[in-house]
Amino acid sequence: MRAYYYDNLPGDQRLPHDCVPSKPVSKETLDSINVKYWTIPVEGYETKIDAIAKERNYKNRDQINVSKAAMGDIYEEKLKGFFAEHMHEDEEIRYILEGNGFFDVRETPSDAWIRLAVEPGDLLVVPAGIYHRFTLGENNFIRALRLFQDEPKWVPHNRSETTDINPSRVNYLKTIGVGA
Ligand SMILES: [Fe+2]
Numbered sequence: 141m142r143a144y145y146y147d148n149l150p151g152d153q154r155l156p157h158d159c160v161p162s163k164p165v166s167k168e169t170l171d172s173i174n175v176k177y178w179t180i181p182v183e184g185y186e187t188k189i190d191a192i193a194k195e196r197n198y199k200n201r202d203q204i205n206v207s208k209a210a211m212g213d214i215y216e217e218k219l220k221g222f223f224a225e226h227m228h229e230d231e232e233i234r235y236i237l238e239g240n241g242f243f244d245v246r247e248t249p250s251d252a253w254i255r256l257a258v259e260p261g262d263l264l265v266v267p268a269g270i271y272h273r274f275t276l277g278e279n280n281f282i283r284a285l286r287l288f289q290d291e292p293k294w295v296p297h298n299r300s301e302t303t304d305i306n307p308s309r310v311n312y313l314k315t316i317g318v319g320a
Pocket residue numbers: 226227228232272273296
């Protein structure tokens with residue numbers, strides 16, 4: 141998984157939006173905002189994913205297929221929703237099986253966007269309370285496993301003053317040592 145600062149230039153969100161020259165983001169920086177990832181080859185992934193799921197207590201999983209063919213009429217609307225800056229009250233865990241896409245996560249306190257270019261074999265944990273957004277890449281397709289503990293609270297809370305004081309957001313800031 142490649143991680144780099146988003147260029148903030150206008151244009152198609154599905155393009156890489158890499159700066160020239162690129163500004164890569166280290167694993168240590170991702171650690172500091174509590175974003176975690178592993179690379180697990182797709183061939184024979186089940187055993188390794190099972191082990192991580194057990195260790196982190198992810199008891200359930202399903203598959204999500206984001207493409208026009210799979211989603212039909214709600215495709216455009218869903219994509220817009222994914223790319224609106226939001227947070228969740230639960231971790232968002234994805235293991236990419238096919239296709240590609242970009243998770244943009246907000247670095248705090250800089251408020252810069254860090255772009256995470258995910259591809260098959262990437263297992264990504266977007267922590268509860270972090271502001272983020274998602275877009276497909278140019279091939280308009282991704283298939284991923286979603287892992288979760290119990291009933292997932294995947295309701296997106298769009299960034300706002302109200303969301304800024306959501307307990308999950310406040311707790312996230314405490315976890316990374318920012319704010320109260
Ligand atoms: Fe999300």
